Amino acid sequence: MILPIVAYGNPVLRKVADEVDPDYPGLKELIANMWETMYASNGVGLAAPQINKSIRLFVIDSEQIFEGMEDEEEKAQYPGDEGAKKVFINAYIKELNGTPWAYNEGCLSIPKIREDVVRSGSVTLEYEDEHFNLHTETFTGITARVILHEYDHIEGKLFIDYLPPLKKQLLKRKLSDISSGKIKVDYKMSFR
Template sequence: MILPIVAYGAPVLRAMAKDISADYADLPKLIEDMWETMYASNGVGLAAPQINRAIRLFVVDSTQIFEGMDASELAEHPDAPGIKRVFINAHIEKLDGELWSYNEGCLSIPKIREDVWREETVLLRYCDENFVEKTELFEGITARVILHEYDHIDGKLFIDHLKPLKRKLLKGKLDDISKGKIRVDYKMMFSK
């Protein structure tokens, strides 16, 4: 089932999400719905707070970013061909590498894209959809997508990484999004 994406301004997007247990109600169905929602919205990642659940769960499919690249382009990306993965109860163990800039957007903040600086690698401890605990190192664009979704479960948004002046310049657009004054081709939920 395709779920509505929570728009900027909703309190759930600023809440610190909680860890869940393997017996979380209808977890397999929720994960399936998150994949369906993410693909229907043309996203490469989706976090539970974006569907109005304050839990530490997100999905990532960075393989889409590499589709259509030729061999020389793929060779420039150490994380190619990407991953398709479920992350439950994720916690960062270590951030490392040079900060690098990449133009990011967010399904909860439609039609706004900005350059965001993030670390090259992230060592992440998490559980997969079967609650098998893993600690894994991710790099490149895949690490960036993970860090973007990880921010959501910590109550942060990509705009929080921008300089104050840039955020101030976006205020009008952000206010419009929170009031529902935006048109997108996927279902959204707006705060009253």
Template sequence: MKLPIVAFGSPILRKVAEEIDENYPDLKTFIQNMWDTMYGSYGVGLAAPQVNKSIRIFVVDSKQVVENFEDEEDKVKYANDPGIKQVFINPEIEAFIGEEEPYTEGCLSIPKIREDVKRPASVKVSYFDEDFNKHTEVLHGISARVFQHEFDHLDGKLFIDYLSPLKRKLMKGKLLDISNLKVRTDYRMIKAN
């Protein structure tokens, strides 16, 4: 089932999300709904706060990005990243690895705005999967970037927070329109507490 996406300006997007355990009610159904919502909104990642749940879980499918690079430079630059399709529960960042690199990011909660954001090229992470098995691994390239973007959502941080004050000021009108739901999307958006 597709869930509505929470729009920029909703307080839940600025909260630090709560950890969950394997007894979280209807977890498997919620995860499937997150996948349905992400794919139905043409996203590559989706965090629980974006669907009005302040819990530490997100889904990522960076394979669709990696498989569809059109730019030869991107294909070469991100050749060490085969892409991932994964559920991340109670994730942690163990270490940032490598130089920060710019890449254009967007967000389903902030539609129609895309900007370059600098993030470390790789990241060592730990997390639980949907069966509550613990994993530790190093993510590279686009997978590392999408992980960091979604992880930020769990801490109440948005990609626009990385932009200069001038850039944020210039997009103030667009952000206001989004928070008032005066933007057209191919998916349903809501304001949330």
């Protein structure tokens, strides 16, 4: 089932999410719905707070980014990163490494706004998968960026928090329009 994506301004996007335990009601169905919602919205990641669930759960599929890259030179910009399609439950960052780099990010909860955000080149994460098996894994390149973006959602942060004050000021009206529902998108959204 495709779920509505919570728009900027909803308080759930600013909460630090709660841990998930294996007996969380309907977890398997929720994860399936998150995949369906993410793909229907043309996203590469989706965190539970974006569907109004304040729990430490997100899904990513950065493989589709690499599938969209036609030439090998473009792929070569991200050595060691072939993308990943994974479920992350109760994730915590263990280490940030690599050269920080800027990339033009957007967010399904903040549609029609894209800005350059500087993030670390790699992230080591401890997390549980959908079967609650514990993993510690390092991700690099675009995949690390997608993970860090979704991880921010479970920590109550948004990509616009990384912008300089003047840039945020310039976006104030657009953000206000988003939170009040004065925006058209081709996916289901929920406004406050």
